[in-house]
Amino acid sequence: xxxxxxxxxxxxxxxxxxxxxxxxxxxxxxxxxxxxxxxxxxxxxxxxxxxxxxxxxxxxxxxxxxxxxxxxxxxxxxxxxxxxxxxxxxxxxxxxxxxxxxxxxxxxxxxxxxxxxxxxxxxxxxxxxxxxxxxxxxxxxxxxxxxxxxxxxxxxxxxxxxxxxxxxxxxxxxxxxxxxxxxxxxxxxxxxxxxxxxxxxxxxxxxxxxxxxxxxxxxxxxxxxxxxxxxxxxxxxxxxxxxxxxxxxxx
Amino acid sequence: xxxxxxxxxxxxxxxxxxxxxxxxxxxxxxxxxxxxxxxxxxxxxxxxxxxxxxxxxxxxxxxxxxxxxxxxxxxxxxxxxxxxxxxxxxxxxxxxxxxxxxxxxxxxxxxxxxxxxxxxxxxxxxxxxxxxxxxxxxxxxxxxxxxxxxxxxxxxxxxxx
Ligand SMILES: [Zn+2]
Numbered sequence: 489x490x491x492x493x494x495x496x497x498x499x500x501x502x503x504x505x506x507x508x509x510x511x512x513x514x515x516x517x518x519x520x521x522x523x524x525x526x527x528x529x530x531x532x533x534x535x536x537x538x539x540x541x542x543x544x545x546x547x548x549x550x551x552x553x554x555x556x557x558x559x560x561x562x563x564x565x566x567x568x569x570x571x572x573x574x575x576x577x578x579x580x581x582x583x584x585x586x587x588x589x590x591x592x593x594x595x596x597x598x599x600x601x602x603x604x605x606x607x608x609x610x611x612x613x614x615x616x617x618x619x620x621x622x623x624x625x626x627x628x629x630x631x632x633x634x635x636x637x638x639x640x641x642x643x644x645x646x647x648x649x650x651x652x653x654x655x656x657x658x659x660x661x662x663x664x665x666x667x668x669x670x671x672x673x674x675x676x677x678x679x680x681x682x683x684x685x686x687x688x689x690x691x692x693x694x695x696x697x698x699x700x701x702x703x704x705x706x707x708x709x710x711x712x713x714x715x716x717x718x719x720x721x722x723x724x725x726x727x728x729x730x731x732x733x734x735x736x737x738x739x
Numbered sequence: 740x741x742x743x744x745x746x747x748x749x750x751x752x753x754x755x756x757x758x759x760x761x762x763x764x765x766x767x768x769x770x771x772x773x774x775x776x777x778x779x780x781x782x783x784x785x786x787x788x789x790x791x792x793x794x795x796x797x798x799x800x801x802x803x804x805x806x807x808x809x810x811x812x813x814x815x816x817x818x819x820x821x822x823x824x825x826x827x828x829x830x831x832x833x834x835x836x837x838x839x840x841x842x843x844x845x846x847x848x849x850x851x852x853x854x855x856x857x858x859x860x861x862x863x864x865x866x867x868x869x870x871x872x873x874x875x876x877x878x879x880x881x882x883x884x885x886x887x888x889x890x891x892x893x894x895x896x897x898x899x900x
Contacts (some may be wrong), residue, residue, distance in 0.1 A: 523874045530876035537790015541819075610819040614789055617824065617900045621875050 491549050493664030494605060496567065497674055498549075500662075500712055501596070502542035503568035506558055507720070508589060509535030510727050511576055520579050528582075531622050538615050545607055559731035563721040569711040571654035573720040577647075583633070584647040587626035588655040588688065594619040595683045604672035627691050634695025641696045648692075649700055656707030659684075742780060742810065744773050750808050751782070754800045757793045758879055759897075761835040764797060768827025771820065779812035780805060785823045788880040788900070825899045837863050842885070842896035860896050862887040870894075 512532035519525030543554035551557060571589060576582045597619060600612035633640045659681040668674040685702060692699045710716070748765055756762045764770055764784075772783030782801055786794045798815045805813035825844035828836070833843040842863045845856065857872045867889040874884040875898070882895045 523876075526874060526878070527876040530880060533790045533792070533880055534788065535790075537788065541789050607819075610822065611789075614785075614819050614822045617822075618788060621898075625875060 493662070493667040493671075494673055495546060495549060495551065496662055496664055497668060498542050498546050498608070500567040500569075502539045502546065502557075503566045504539075504572050504589075504593070504658075505535045505542065506539035507566070507568045507723065508572040508585075509533075509539060510723060511572065511574075511582075512586075514576055515582065524579075527625055531586075531625070534618050534622070538618070541611055541615075545611065548607070555731060559728035561724075563716050563724060564714040566714065566716065566720065566724070567712050568716075568720075569654070569657045569660065570708050570717050571651065571657055571711075573711075573717060573723060574654065575719055578643070580633075580643040580647040581651065583626070583629055584644060584651045585655075586622070587630050587691070588651055589658065590619060590622045590626050591687050591691075592655075592658050592680065592684045594623045595687065596680055599675050599680065599683075603674060608673070630691055630697075631694050634692070634697045644695075645697050648697060652700055652702065653705050654708045656681075656702060656705060657709050657711055660707070660709040660712040662712065741777065742775050744775065747773050747775070747780060747782075747805075750804050751801065754797070754804055757796045757800075758881075759836070759839060759841065761839045762828075762832055764801065766829045766832030766835065768829065768832070769797070769823055771818075771823075778810075779814070780810050781814045781816055783816050783818060783820070785817065785819055785821060787823050791880060823900075825897065828897070836897055840864070840894065841882070842894060844897050844899040856899060857883055857885075857896075860885050862890060863894055864892070865889050 509532045512528045512535065515525060515528035516532075517525065519528055539558070540554050543551075543557050546557065547554060571585060574581075574585070594616065597612045597616040601609055601616060603609040603612065630644070634644050635641070659677040661677050662668070665676050669676045689699060748770075751770055752763045752765045754764045756764065756767050767787065769784050769787060770782060771785050772781075774781040774783070782805075784794075784798065784801070794817070798817065801815050802813055826846065828844065833846070836843040840863050842860050857875055858870075859868045860870055860872070861868050862870050862885075865887065867887060869888040871886050871888070872883065873886050873893065877884045877895050877898075881898055883898045884893060884895055886893050
């Protein structure tokens with residue numbers, strides 16, 4: 489059986505988790521509160537671990553070792569969406585990105601628990617459970633800051649408008665979309681996006697924030713095809729520095 | 740010499756979680772299968788959290804014990820066929836956690852839809868439920884941080900997953 493479609497799906501999910509995990513880890517020692525510092529570091533560890541497990545599935549399908557795949561590719565070989573590679577910016581932006589992204593991932597892994605590809609379905613059960621803590625964290629803070637002071641509301645509103653075009657890029661359709669659906673591997677980006685918008689609205693409607701109409705927004709596509717912003721390569725260089733110096737080092 | 744599953748479980752009961760030295764891997768519930776074929780033993784394990792940094796150590800501790808006991812050919816296979824959740828921790832494991840000062844996760848299947856489940860966790864010192872959740876993310880992936888209003892001290896819980 490030809491696994492091109494399946495591999496592409498696994499790569500984009502693994503790359504998303506790895507890159508956002510790395511961005512989250514940049515909050516270590518920098519968070520606005522010690523609790524938030526710990527939360528972002530902890531989510532970073534989860535995400536990097538999850539990416540590793542997904543690279544392991546790819547390895548079982550004949551791709552290279554997880555470390556090699558994670559640390560020796562160039563930006564144009566990465567399939568993550570542009571959203572996850574953007575710099576952390578202010579806390580508002582990181583929080584909104586975390587909310588928009590993790591809402592999508594929680595739903596994606598929930599859908600994947602029903603995948604016809606058994607190893608992925610099994611892993612998805614586990615990742616889905618872990619992501620509950622991530623979405624709980626995001627929802628709690630968005631609800632709190634999205635209804636707190638005039639300043640916090642306007643800052644989050646600005647971050648939301650800034651992040652939304654990139655967030656829609658999560659759902660950039662794959663050239664193999666139809667094959668994945670037909671083979672029962674994944675129900676597809678379109679179904680995911682529909683579920684996502686409902687969930688995002690559910691949380692945003694409990695705040696003073698207003699969600700721009702997604703139909704009026706042009707999604708930032710390209711990431712899934714290896715077309716990235718200028719921010720990805722420096723991140724990869726930094727991430728792989730240790731590995732390039734000593735490929736046997738633990739990370 | 741053929742091995743029995745019971746015997747191997749006894750040996751593995753001596754292997755402790757590197758982060759919680761009172762809890763054996765058997766009580767933690769991460770040993771999901773034992774396959775014995777003559778002189779060779781394959782242990783199936785599954786991580787508590789996908790990114791658990793202690794997994795490699797657990798794996799090598801298992802191999803070390805089996806080797807010490809004279810198993811000729813031992814292997815550990817990590818997979819997610821039987822996904823770990825906190826209700827896999829045994830009754831004995833729960834008691835060990837409490838004695839260690841870590842609140843055990845609530846028993847039974849936990850449907851984590853709200854942070855509420857993490858509020859009012861019984862304090863492992865005084866058993867009071869007059870406690871608050873401080874942070875669902877603790878010093879390691881498997882712990883959350885709480886505060887007991889009776890003892891006026893923080894404590895950690897082994898997180899329900
Ligand atoms: Zn107490």
